[in-house]
Amino acid sequence: MDHILKGAPVAAAIKEKLCEEAEQLAARGITPALAVLEFGERADNAAYLRGIRKNAEACGVQLKHVVLPEDSTQGAAAAMLGQLNDDASVHGILLLRPLPKQLNEAALCAAIRPEKDVDCATDLSLAGVFAGKDLGFSPCTAQAVIEILKYYGVPLAGTNCAVVGRSLVVGRPLAMLLLQENATVTLCHSKTKDLPAVTRRADIVIAAMGRAKALGAEHFSEDQILIDVGIHRLEDGSLSGDIDFAAAEPKAEAITPVPGGVGAVTTAVLLAHVTEAAAKHAEG
Numbered sequence: 001m002d003h004i005l006k007g008a009p010v011a012a013a014i015k016e017k018l019c020e021e022a023e024q025l026a027a028r029g030i031t032p033a034l035a036v037l038e039f040g041e042r043a044d045n046a047a048y049l050r051g052i053r054k055n056a057e058a059c060g061v062q063l064k065h066v067v068l069p070e071d072s073t074q075g076a077a078a079a080m081l082g083q084l085n086d087d088a089s090v091h092g093i094l095l096l097r098p099l100p101k102q103l104n105e106a107a108l109c110a111a112i113r114p115e116k117d118v119d120c121a122t123d124l125s126l127a128g129v130f131a132g133k134d135l136g137f138s139p140c141t142a143q144a145v146i147e148i149l150k151y152y153g154v155p156l157a158g159t160n161c162a163v164v165g166r167s168l169v170v171g172r173p174l175a176m177l178l179l180q181e182n183a184t185v186t187l188c189h190s191k192t193k194d195l196p197a198v199t200r201r202a203d204i205v206i207a208a209m210g211r212a213k214a215l216g217a218e219h220f221s222e223d224q225i226l227i228d229v230g231i232h233r234l235e236d237g238s239l240s241g242d243i244d245f246a247a248a249e250p251k252a253e254a255i256t257p258v259p260g261g262v263g264a265v266t267t268a269v270l271l272a273h274v275t276e277a278a279a280k281h282a283e284g
């Protein structure tokens with residue numbers, strides 16, 4: 001196995017397959033389309049959007065970037081979501097979060113039509129992940145972690161995985177996806193006692209805590225697989241994950257870099273979901 005688990009080859013493999021699917025759809029006159037809804041143009045969304053745009057163009061997926069004013073009312077936001085739901089040329093909807101404070105995020109997520117919910121914003125999609133049923137799409141980041149582990153041939157069945165972070169966007173659904181692969185999962189959070197002891201026992205540690213370099217040498221034992229979901233801009237302008245890479249890398253059997261790890265795969269998974277949504281729509 002590679003020591004540095006780069007996201008690029010994983011993303012390339014996913015994109016190759018989705019480009020073929022998009023071509024087949026194009027031959028039937030269907031262009032898969034993703035609508036990204038944003039409130040004000042946030043600097044921290046810009047890089048993610050650039051990645052989506054570049055990859056979408058390369059894969060034959062159309063991107064509709066819809067920007068509403070940052071001070072939009074709940075009614076205006078819901079009305080736009082309604083329009084996108086009813087627009088037959090839009091197959092996937094991505095609501096960029098966090099939303100401005102005046103907006104009710106839960107209500108807006110719930111308003112996305114389930115078949116267009118390509119990043120698991122609705123309760124129905126999430127229920128599908130938890131029940132192991134094909135009710136919607138998995139959260140792209142959680143699925144990106146699974147794609148990386150599978151691409152690099154990391155065995156999952158029977159392995160001990162420590163997932164650090166229990167958000168509904170990443171940690172919790174990821175724990176469910178790992179369970180579906182027959183891993184034994186320990187889901188850690190800010191109240192976990194003696195986190196280093198828990199992570200040191202695991203075969204695979206996945207960091208999704210939103211704390212820059214929070215997991216250091218004391219959290220790891222030799223020869224583990226380390227997956228870093230976190231992404232942070234440090235004061236010196238560089239990017240870091242939740243894992244202190246310099247401290248962890250020498251001990252690890254394999255580790256994802258930041259940048260160039262999980263984030264690189266998330267966009268490819270998102271576009272694959274859009275293509276799948278378009279194919280399902282075409283089948284009626």
Ligand code: NAP
Nearest residue numbers: 141165166167170189190208209210229230231262263266
């Ligand atoms: P979040 O909603 O802030 O959740 C953080 C989780 O980490 C919470 O469950 C929290 O526990 C736990 N946590 C915080 N401090 C901890 C500590 N000291 N020890 C143990 N657990 C701790 O974050 P998120 O949305 O899941 O995102 C996590 C990270 O992934 C962020 O860095 C985010 O930027 C990144 N991210 C990356 C991508 C990508 O494509 N690469 C996509 C989405 C997010 P409690 O529940 O107890 O508070």
